[in-house]
Amino acid sequence: MSTTLEPEGDYDGVPSYRYDNTTGGSVLSHHRRWDELAATHDGFRSSVSHGFWVITNGPEIQRALQDWEAFSSKSVTALDPDPKFLWIPEMLDPPLHSRWRRLLGREFSPNAVAAREAEIRAVATGMIDRLSGSGGADVLDTFARRFPTQIFLRLMGLPEEELDVFLEWVHEILHLSYEQDPDRSRQLAAITAVSDYFQEQIALRRTAPKDDLLSRVMTWEIDGEPISDRDLHAFCVLMFNAGLDTVPIAVGWALYHFASHPGQRAAIVADPSLIPTAVEEILRVYSFVVPARKATRDVEVGGCPVKADEMVMLPLVVSNRDPERYANPTEVDLDRTTSNHIAFGSGPHRCLGSHLARLELNVAMQEWHRRIPDYRIAEGQDLEQTGNMYGLTSLRLEW
Numbered sequence: 001m002s003t004t005l006e007p008e009g010d011y012d013g014v015p016s017y018r019y020d021n022t023t024g025g026s027v028l029s030h031h032r033r034w035d036e037l038a039a040t041h042d043g044f045r046s047s048v049s050h051g052f053w054v055i056t057n058g059p060e061i062q063r064a065l066q067d068w069e070a071f072s073s074k075s076v077t078a079l080d081p082d083p084k085f086l087w088i089p090e091m092l093d094p095p096l097h098s099r100w101r102r103l104l105g106r107e108f109s110p111n112a113v114a115a116r117e118a119e120i121r122a123v124a125t126g127m128i129d130r131l132s133g134s135g136g137a138d139v140l141d142t143f144a145r146r147f148p149t150q151i152f153l154r155l156m157g158l159p160e161e162e163l164d165v166f167l168e169w170v171h172e173i174l175h176l177s178y179e180q181d182p183d184r185s186r187q188l189a190a191i192t193a194v195s196d197y198f199q200e201q202i203a204l205r206r207t208a209p210k211d212d213l214l215s216r217v218m219t220w221e222i223d224g225e226p227i228s229d230r231d232l233h234a235f236c237v238l239m240f241n242a243g244l245d246t247v248p249i250a251v252g253w254a255l256y257h258f259a260s261h262p263g264q265r266a267a268i269v270a271d272p273s274l275i276p277t278a279v280e281e282i283l284r285v286y287s288f289v290v291p292a293r294k295a296t297r298d299v300e301v302g303g304c305p306v307k308a309d310e311m312v313m314l315p316l317v318v319s320n321r322d323p324e325r326y327a328n329p330t331e332v333d334l335d336r337t338t339s340n341h342i343a344f345g346s347g348p349h350r351c352l353g354s355h356l357a358r359l360e361l362n363v364a365m366q367e368w369h370r371r372i373p374d375y376r377i378a379e380g381q382d383l384e385q386t387g388n389m390y391g392l393t394s395l396r397l398e399w
Helices: 029-040 058-066 096-105 110-114 117-132 139-144 147-156 160-174 185-207 213-217 229-260 262-270 272-285 316-320 354-371
Strands: 007-011 014-017 043-046 052-055 136-138 292-295 299-301 304-306 311-313 396-398
Touching: 029 316, 043 304, 052 058, 052 304, 058 299, 058 316, 110 354, 117 139, 117 147, 117 354, 136 139, 139 147, 139 229, 139 354, 147 160, 147 213, 147 229, 147 354, 160 185, 160 229, 185 213, 185 229, 213 229, 229 262, 229 272, 229 354, 262 272, 262 354, 272 316, 272 354
Parallel strands: 014 043, 052 311
Antiparallel strands: 007 014, 043 052, 136 396, 292 311, 299 304
16 A cells, blocks of 8 residues: 555645545555654545545544544444444443443453453463464464454353354454445445344343343343343444454554564563553554544534534544654554553543453463564565554464
């Protein structure tokens, strides 16, 4: 992917480009493009599909994320302003969103997450031990995508033997480019399959509850009313996408980074107390989530005259690699003391599962480097990253 964008003119006095962040590219090409755009623009108009605004000013991105009254979460994907499916609680605005968050907060609190550490560590060590003697592997397929996903499946009470089907659905929902799926039909088909699957799971729990999150959510009430099957579906689809995609991407970036920075890898092997800082820096430098919001009224943000009902893309990477906030912002610094990044978002929709994600990432790095301390990127592979959610497509390591 070239980092140069050719202007198409302007739109209400703001530069217009045919920019589509869902197109894949070479490793870190998206991050570098955002760096370049942020250095020259506060915002611009993308002419892709229906058209949408893109904000490339770090403070303005954070302001928009925190202003839920002007920037609604009823749509969170710039290319899909009128989604056919609802994700709960992500696509809810306060005060209803707040009621869901209070209930779910108990399940993802620091204490609740800490209680699962032994199980999480056992899953990680088992997978890594099976890999350690192999001499190398595509670590995304064999570890990064499977370790946190298995934890999620256990949390939700879903069958682990169906993991491969789940991962395929996630790919279709979150990682197709506009060119691959211009009418979103493949995405819609995968969302429908997930919804049908959870309809079956909900019916099973209604007759035979288990000790899992889905069964517990069924017992909750919102505003004095039991949660409907429709809302349960919306909740399950969100949990499915979040649980099977975000932490795997972060684990992949962490292994890529330490494979390509042997000095830092040696430092965390020698001193594992550096790993928590390393995890925060990986999350910051390799930020991969690109949320969007739908304007509820005419509003200006990043110099863009946004009209009501228009979509606004808010790339977290711009804020997290902002030279006004961080010295050497594109570098992982194991001695950095500032950890106020927004890799988990900002405002009322900040990631509910951040405590679980942090624990999984720390455990993954601790146990991997305890068992496979010396590894490298295998030669002869073209490292590429997906669009939309910026994860690597594959990563073969040798040890």
